[in-house]
């Protein structure tokens with residue numbers, strides 16, 4: 632898979648992909664990622680990428696021309712399976728969308744800034760509009776990092792244990808059961824006996840029951856989906 636991310640603050644995207652699982656996925660060649668500074672396609676001597684909004688009002692808007700030129704250059708040789716604009720008014724990102732996107736070969740993510748991007752780029756280029764929740768961030772970079780992380784960890788070979796992602800919350804509309812590690816007793820709190828029993832079918836049954844109980848308590852909406 633290849634992911635291109637378009638940003639006016641590319642520095643914000645450095646850290647998430649330079650450590651831990653995502654860095655290893657890139658190093659192993661399981662995913663490639665390129666961050667594009669929109670300012671390289673800015674207009675004039677000042678490499679202008681934003682302008683006042685028509686109709687007045689506070690806040691700048693990312694202009695159509697630089698985005699259009701960058702998207703044209705990115706898709707000249709190979710089209711993208713999805714061109715995603717991160718935006719609070721998009722469809723709320725979830726695990727099922729991450730599963731679907733993990734099968735795509737090429738994704739372009741557009742990070743907005745200020746008041747957002749010129750609507751005509753959304754009309755002409757964008758195939759998916761995605762929100763990471765009902766709140767407003769200053770820019771799309773954190774949202775792009777969240778979306779990319781949730782996709783990349785599903786690519787076969789990225790996690791050491793292939794089955795691990797399948798047991799995570801939301802994969803089968805259940806939340807994950809509680810987990811424990813050593814010591815078996817901590818400040819008077821003991822690890823449930825069954826987890827120390829070595830009886831794997833009993834452990835599996837306990838985990839399923841706990842996942843169901845936790846989902847019923849915290850997210851009953853998942854069970855009705």
Ligand code: SAM
Nearest residue numbers: 717718719743744747762763767768770771774
């Ligand atoms: N004026 C926009 C609105 O009210 O919908 C908010 C613009 S926000 C300050 C700047 C950029 O941050 C957006 O263009 C988008 O790329 C990103 N962003 C902010 N909140 C987001 C969210 N919940 N999900 C995804 N992206 C978000």
